[in-house]
Amino acid sequence: MARLDDIDRKILGALQTDAGRSLDEIAKEVGSSKTPVWNRIRKMREAGIIGNQVVQLDADKLGFEACFFVLIRTSEHDKAWQEAFLNALMKRAEVQEAHRLAGDIDYILKVRVKNARAYDTFYQALISEVKVHNVTALLSMEEIKSTIALPL
């Protein structure tokens, strides 16, 4: 874990809210000026704290109207199965998030697709590739909040 001061945190806060602004603007917002801010950003990039810059796209306007959270239980816990499962998740663009869980449920996925039929296609492809014991899909009716910003 990196050691950051208050200005670093302000910079990160600004960048994770809107990275599309100029260095000058960000420098003014955090109460510093161009060069020091640029040096801090460079260091945090090198440290891997700051990753890629990406745009947020409007899922609805692009026709992705269905979003599922998928709870998965498996009976297989050996290395080979895990690798096959992990591989299947990585290569599927519909899977926006995948977490291995502690407890009763083994995995949770967030799957974004155009419609319910597209989800079924995804689901059939997944279970034909890897064996899973039990699957529960939770359908999102409304995306209340969605951000990648961390609570700095």
Place this chain on the structure above:
Amino acid sequence: MARLDDIDRKILGALQTDAGRSLDEIAKEVGSSKTPVWNRIRKMREAGIIGNQVVQLDADKLGFEACFFVLIRTSEHDKAWQEAFLNALMKRAEVQEAHRLAGDIDYILKVRVKNARAYDTFYQALISEVKVHNVTALLSMEEIKSTIALPL
């Protein structure tokens, strides 16, 4: 839903993978040149398809080592309760995602915190603010995949 051609989709694909490149690079990647690409991006911005540019931060390196998926059932379904609940979620930076669901479980949250104690603090604050019937927290052991890219 907007009408997009193949080049538009390629541009969106490039931007949601890495928006930190120059127009020239992106133009070359999608097989076009600067000005037309710039015009397409401008139009998609105006249409709201392209939103803010943000940086992806490394949660682990910043000390956010705990991530919970929270399943919530409620007995209250009236307007006032919903507004209070929605308000509580919006103002809490720990809540990275919040969805209203169809079926048995009413809401799912993704909550990012520094550690289990910080989750408990969040949890206590939430249930003291709004009444919820049943809460199940799923603890993430490993973030296998995490992207905001849509499967264009």
Place this chain on the structure above:
DNA sequence: CCTGAAAGTTGCTAGCC
């Protein structure tokens, strides 16, 4: 709708406080 070039900003570096 694309090309090419010009003008205005910005990112990035270096040398000084």
Place this chain on the structure above:
DNA sequence: GGCTAGCAACTTTCAGG
């Protein structure tokens, strides 16, 4: 460490095909 200044690179605009 931060500031000033300057150059290179980029974004953005606008003619013209």
